[in-house]
Amino acid sequence: MIDRYEILRELAAGGMGKIYLARDRTLGREIALKVLLETSFDLDGLARFEREGTVVARVQHPNIVTIHASGVHAGKPWLAMEFVTGGSLKDRLKREGPLPPAEAEHMVIALADALAHAHAAGVLHRDLKPDNIL
Numbered sequence: 001m002i003d004r005y006e007i008l009r010e011l012a013a014g015g016m017g018k019i020y021l022a023r024d025r026t027l028g029r030e031i032a033l034k035v036l037l038e039t040s041f042d043l044d045g046l047a048r049f050e051r052e053g054t055v056v057a058r059v060q061h062p063n064i065v066t067i068h069a070s071g072v073h074a075g076k077p078w079l080a081m082e083f084v085t086g087g088s089l090k091d092r093l094k095r096e097g098p099l100p101p102a103e104a105e106h107m108v109i110a111l112a113d114a115l116a117h118a119h120a121a122g123v124l125h126r127d128l129k130p131d132n133i134l
Helices: 043-057 089-096 101-120
Strands: 005-013 017-024 029-036 067-073 076-082
Touching: 005 029, 017 076, 043 067, 043 076
Parallel strands: none
Antiparallel strands: 005 017, 017 029, 029 076, 067 076
16 A cells, blocks of 8 residues: 555654655545654554554544555555645744734644544544644
C-alpha cells in the first residue's frame, strides 16, 4: 500500500519519526505521510497506534487533519494524512512574533471547538503544541 505514495521531500522530523510531502499516485493529490520509527513501538504500542489511527480517521471536522490511510511497511507504522499548506503555529510565531489578540482569540476558539469534537468522538490529543497546530 505504501508504494501508492511518491515521496517528494521531508517536511519535518522528530523523536517519533518523520513527515514527508508525498504524492498519492492513485488520486493525484499531495498528502502528508507520517512514518514512525519502528523502535518507537512494541507490539502493544503498534496495536494502539493502529486503533488510534482507525478512530481518528472517523473524526470529521474542518479544523482536524483528515487521515486517509494507515498501515505498516517494513516494520514502520505510517499514516497518510491531508496535507495542509502554510506551516505550523510554531513557524509563524518564530517568523512574526506573538499573534494579535483578536487573531489569538479566534485561533483558541477554533482549537477548542476541534478538541471538543474530537473528545466527543473518544479521541484525546496527546501532543498538543504549536508544532501540531497548522
